[in-house]
Amino acid sequence: xxxxxxxxxxxxxxxxxxxxxxxxxxxxxxxxxxxxxxxxxxxxxxxxxxxxxxxxxxxxxxxxxxxxxxxxxxxxxxxxxxxxxxxxxxxxxxxxxxxxxxxxxxxxxxxxxxxxxxxxxxxxxxxxxxx
Amino acid sequence: xxxxxxxxxxxxxxxxxxxxxxxxxxxxxxxxxxxxxxxxxxxxxxxxxxxxxxxxxxxxxxxxxxxxxxxxxxxxxxxxxxxxxxxxxxxxxxxxxxxxxxxxxxxxxxxxxxxxxxxxxxxxxx
Numbered sequence: 376x377x378x379x380x381x382x383x384x385x386x387x388x389x390x391x392x393x394x395x396x397x398x399x400x401x402x403x404x405x406x407x408x409x410x411x412x413x414x415x416x417x418x419x420x421x422x423x424x425x426x427x428x429x430x431x432x433x434x435x436x437x438x439x440x441x442x443x444x445x446x447x448x449x450x451x452x453x454x455x456x457x458x459x460x461x462x463x464x465x466x467x468x469x470x471x472x473x474x475x476x477x478x479x480x481x482x483x484x485x486x487x488x489x490x491x492x493x494x495x496x497x498x499x500x501x502x503x504x505x506x
Numbered sequence: 507x508x509x510x511x512x513x514x515x516x517x518x519x520x521x522x523x524x525x526x527x528x529x530x531x532x533x534x535x536x537x538x539x540x541x542x543x544x545x546x547x548x549x550x551x552x553x554x555x556x557x558x559x560x561x562x563x564x565x566x567x568x569x570x571x572x573x574x575x576x577x578x579x580x581x582x583x584x585x586x587x588x589x590x591x592x593x594x595x596x597x598x599x600x601x602x603x604x605x606x607x608x609x610x611x612x613x614x615x616x617x618x619x620x621x622x623x624x625x626x627x628x629x630x631x632x
Contacts, residue, residue, distance in 0.1 A: 392524045392563050399516055403509055435558050464562045486565040489517060490510055 381428050381500045383408045387418045387444065388433035388462070396489050397431070397462075404493040415439030419447055422454050429500060431483075434463040434474070442477050449478060458503050460496070462487070521567030525622045528560050528572065529629035532615050535579075539611050542583075543604055554583035560614070571617040579610045 384407060386397045394411040401409040410425060412418050416439050418430070430448070432441040439447070441461055449455045458480045463470070466484035474482050481499040483492075507515070535556055541549040557579040564573030585591035586603055595603065615631055622629040 390559050390563055392520050392527075393566060395520055396517065396566065399513055403513065435555065437555060464558070464565070485562050489513055 376500050376503045376505060378497060378501060379406075381407065381497065383410070383425065383427040384429045384431060384496065385410045385412065385418060385422070385425060385427040386431040386462075387412055387415060387436070387441070389413055389436045390433070393433070393485075397492065400489040400492040401496065404497065407493075415441065415444030415447075418444055419451070422448065422451070422457070426454070427457065429496070430457050430459045431496070432459055432461055434461050434465060442474070445477055445479065456506075458500075460499055517567065521569070522625055522627050524563055524567050525569060525572070525618065525625060526627050526629055528564070529618050529622055529631050531556060531560070532611075532618060532631050535611055535614070539607065542586075543607070550583050550587055554580055554587070557583060569621050572614070572621050575610065575614045575617050579607065579614060582607045582610060 384401060386394060386401070386409065388394050388397070388411070391413070394413070398409050398411050401407055410421070410427065412421060415432070415436055418432075419439075422430075432444055434441040441463070445459050448457065448459065459478065460481045460483055461474045461479045462483045462485055463474075464485045466482055471482045480503050483495055483499070487495065535553065538549050538553040538556065542553050557576045560576035561573050561580050564570070564576060581591045582595060582603055585595045585598075586600065586607070590596070595606075598606070619629060619631055
């Protein structure tokens, strides 16, 4: 994907401090519109209107967790192709493989460096093949 | 101040808020522990989730001992729910895991108090 095509991201995490850090970090990326929400359920409500270019999902959340949110998203017409990246402290190789099998385009490990997060996200985006 | 310095400064502020909130959540963790080891074993999942949150965010804000200790609790809670955990817990009997969990929660209280003190954050944990 071309860097300039990444304009909007949605980050979903139940942990308010981490949401704030991600919002601050990604706001340093020029031209990127950063949205956050607190749960998978809420994400599925806002996605039809927001239609982000990239969805960043925490894995372990109460209620609908990251993998369940991804599975539900894949059944939503018009939204099913939004690329999803999991952000997780559980980034062991077998778990990363499982997340990729579920359809995640990448996994970003927590803790991440807030200074570098924008570059990581852009690298993930540029690694997604054009359709 | 450039944007990166500003981000570091904001991280320090959020970190102070995190450790204060974590200290406030420890009483809840003790309650969940009592319930999970008592008549509400389903509460083990909530205990695991709370430990997971403290573990993940602690590492983010440089509270490594708090994060590690919460990670230990998360692992034990996971093993008690039938999931595979670190090798050191896999062959333990439930009674031993329960004892480790109790010790782990109290140790988390101690390291959280210490971490707050080191950052100059006032917390009130019994």
